[in-house]
Amino acid sequence: MVSSLSSLSPRLLHVLGVQAPVLQSGMRGVAGPELVAAVCNAGGLGVLAALRLDPDQVRIAIRSVRELTDKPFGVNIWLHDDVRTSPDPEAIPDDVVQGAQSVLNELRPRFDLEPTLERPEAGADLVDSALEVMIEERIPVFSAGLGLPEASLVKRFHGVGTKVVSMVATIEDGLAAVENDVDVVVAQGTESGGHRSYGTKLAKQDVLGSSTLTLVPEMIDAVGASVPVVVAGGIVDGRGLAAMLALGADGVLLGTRFVATKESAAADIWKQRLTSGQRNTTLTDGFTGQWARVLQSEFTEHWDAANTEALPGLLQATAGADLFAAAKKQDDDQMQPLYAGAGARTMSGIPGAGQVVEQLVAEARTSLSRW
Numbered sequence: 001m002v003s004s005l006s007s008l009s010p011r012l013l014h015v016l017g018v019q020a021p022v023l024q025s026g027m028r029g030v031a032g033p034e035l036v037a038a039v040c041n042a043g044g045l046g047v048l049a050a051l052r053l054d055p056d057q058v059r060i061a062i063r064s065v066r067e068l069t070d071k072p073f074g075v076n077i078w079l080h081d082d083v084r085t086s087p088d089p090e091a092i093p094d095d096v097v098q099g100a101q102s103v104l105n106e107l108r109p110r111f112d113l114e115p116t117l118e119r120p121e122a123g124a125d126l127v128d129s130a131l132e133v134m135i136e137e138r139i140p141v142f143s144a145g146l147g148l149p150e151a152s153l154v155k156r157f158h159g160v161g162t163k164v165v166s167m168v169a170t171i172e173d174g175l176a177a178v179e180n181d182v183d184v185v186v187a188q189g190t191e192s193g194g195h196r197s198y199g200t201k202l203a204k205q206d207v208l209g210s211s212t213l214t215l216v217p218e219m220i221d222a223v224g225a226s227v228p229v230v231v232a233g234g235i236v237d238g239r240g241l242a243a244m245l246a247l248g249a250d251g252v253l254l255g256t257r258f259v260a261t262k263e264s265a266a267a268d269i270w271k272q273r274l275t276s277g278q279r280n281t282t283l284t285d286g287f288t289g290q291w292a293r294v295l296q297s298e299f300t301e302h303w304d305a306a307n308t309e310a311l312p313g314l315l316q317a318t319a320g321a322d323l324f325a326a327a328k329k330q331d332d333d334q335m336q337p338l339y340a341g342a343g344a345r346t347m348s349g350i351p352g353a354g355q356v357v358e359q360l361v362a363e364a365r366t367s368l369s370r371w
Helices: 010-016 033-041 055-068 094-111 127-137 151-159 171-179 212-223 238-247 268-275 298-306 315-319 321-329 342-346 353-370
Strands: 022-024 047-049 074-078 141-145 163-168 184-188 229-232 251-254 281-284 292-295
Touching: 010 163, 010 184, 022 033, 022 353, 033 047, 033 055, 033 353, 047 055, 055 127, 074 127, 094 298, 094 315, 094 321, 127 151, 151 163, 163 171, 171 184, 171 212, 184 212, 212 229, 212 238, 238 251, 238 353, 251 353, 281 298, 315 321
Parallel strands: 022 251, 047 074, 074 141, 141 163, 163 184, 184 229, 229 251
Antiparallel strands: 281 292
């Protein structure tokens, strides 16, 4: 199967060394070594999630992937201004802290949790130390999300033979990424699940951005002559891959479809919700402090109705950690973040990740042959 895939995207084969034009998103809590290796062994590019891992954890995860596959793989981390260097909790105005905690307090009784108005503790700044480990380990591909990799960082990765993929949501960022000498640009449409790749937090109306079908042709026109363009946002099957290839893209990046796979580290309730029942999505900053597309829930409705300001960086996630952990422990799908792209409503079943890659390519070939 793998040997027959490269003709769909010779540029990605040349640049990233992957046979199938399919990249898996490096999602925290989902993309561990087993998922990454399964995608790689099927011919795609599996991407390990390194966000909020300490250096030893990053190194162990990278080496675990290498024990499971000899194929190229990637490692993803955010470069967001307020994540790379965590905001000082003491600098947050009292009314913002109390407002966010008050809304969370209204939900804590559901799990018999004690109310609090305390400031969350500052998280450790782990991004730069994780980047150092990636460079030391000479990973095949570095995937940058929520912020552009600076030219000096790209140069350091290139110096050890690592290719750099930059995830962007605007044409301006795509051009800047190419100016910084990245190897591949991933254009994220508004249908993307989870967090979109902006380096700073924007107003909700601004973070909506462009739809995938609007953004992709513009991105290809802007940077496609310089680097391969991969597409993310609402794509869950081979029809979507075929459509993006027909538009001139070099491949696709999928997150939501890979969450609901056997090798995914996601909770079973998350996988079930993505593949059955009500799957409408919404944007919220109530889970992490950054805007993210998730499945609608009692939490998202309650947070939106409160109209309060989220804590900056990832301090919102820290403040609500007790609530979200309790919900996960009790399989409560209404009080934990279930990230999902707009394409989730057409998904069914929980296949192996390798099967997903193979089906994407087979379906794309069938669709393209009809055209």
